[in-house]
Amino acid sequence: MRLFQTGHLEELRMIADLRAAGLEVSTGPAEGRQWSFTEKKKTGGHFSLSLDGAVLGVPEAPETWHVLECKTHNAKSFEKLKKEGVEKSKPVHYAQMQVGMLLSGMDRALYLAKNKDTDEYDSERVSLDKKKAEALVDVAEQVVSSPEVPPGISRDPAFFECKFCNHHPLCFEGVPMEKTCRSCIHVATADEGRWFCSKKEAVLSLEEQKAACAQWEAIR
Known part of the structure; x- marks a missing residue:
């Protein structure tokens, strides 16, 4: 938990530094809320992603909104990132940006990295690769729909x-896996991010999903 809090505080500092440099950063539609996007066509609303923010004023394309991804690195990881680039050195971060761009409608991303040991910054602009982004959504679809x-x-x-x-x-x-309806063999995903129980023949509320029932059987 403390590590998460530290990462969140660093993210806020990085955003503050961007604003101090004259860039416009939007972190969400309202105070305390992040920009969040849900894929509905293939995954039925069961696959979503939240952004660190969106940034405007990047020198190379000052009038183009960019998905913003802020990450801290130790010295070794930071040097690897500078040498290899984010796609090769941090493929998970690259994937997050690709999906973020696809779902948000933006076609550029700014990856802002900070060396935790020296406070040095490095940044990289990333373009949307629609084929790669859609392939990642296809993987999500396979996971969501798997029985x-x-x-x-x-x-x-x-x-x-x-x-x-x-x-x-x-x-x-x-x-053993956590006992909830989402880990039960009798429950399947439904549209609009809902969950359907074949035993009850009904869509389950969030409270029901968390509680599970006596007929729960672990998905295998």
Whole structure:
């Protein structure tokens, strides 16, 4: 939690620095709210993304709104980013920007990186690659519509990406999944971000989903 709070505070500082440099930054439609976009055509409203913000006044294209992605890095990661670029060194961050551009309707993004050790900044403009962005939405569609748990990226518990994943205990240590309707074999996604129970033959409220019921069976 403290790490999350630190990251959020750094994000606010980075946005403040952009504004101090004369750029216009919009962080949401209202105070305390982020810009958030939901994909409905393929995923039925079950795939959404929030932006750090949108920025106007980027020197290379001062009249074009850009999706804003703010990230802090340690020294090693920062140098790798400067050498290789965000697409190669931070593919997850690159993917976030691609989907953000696709769903928001903007076709440019500004990736603002900060070295946590030195406060040095680096920035990179990214263009929308519609094919890559749509391919990422297709992956989301496969996950949303799958009647079973999607296969993991590795069967090796020591694999780097698995080792540091929050779901490592679930995949490799026999920890049972959380008991909610969304992890039940009798429940499927429906349109408008809703969830349908085949046992009750009804759309479930959020409260019902959290509580689950006596007929709950873990999705396999």
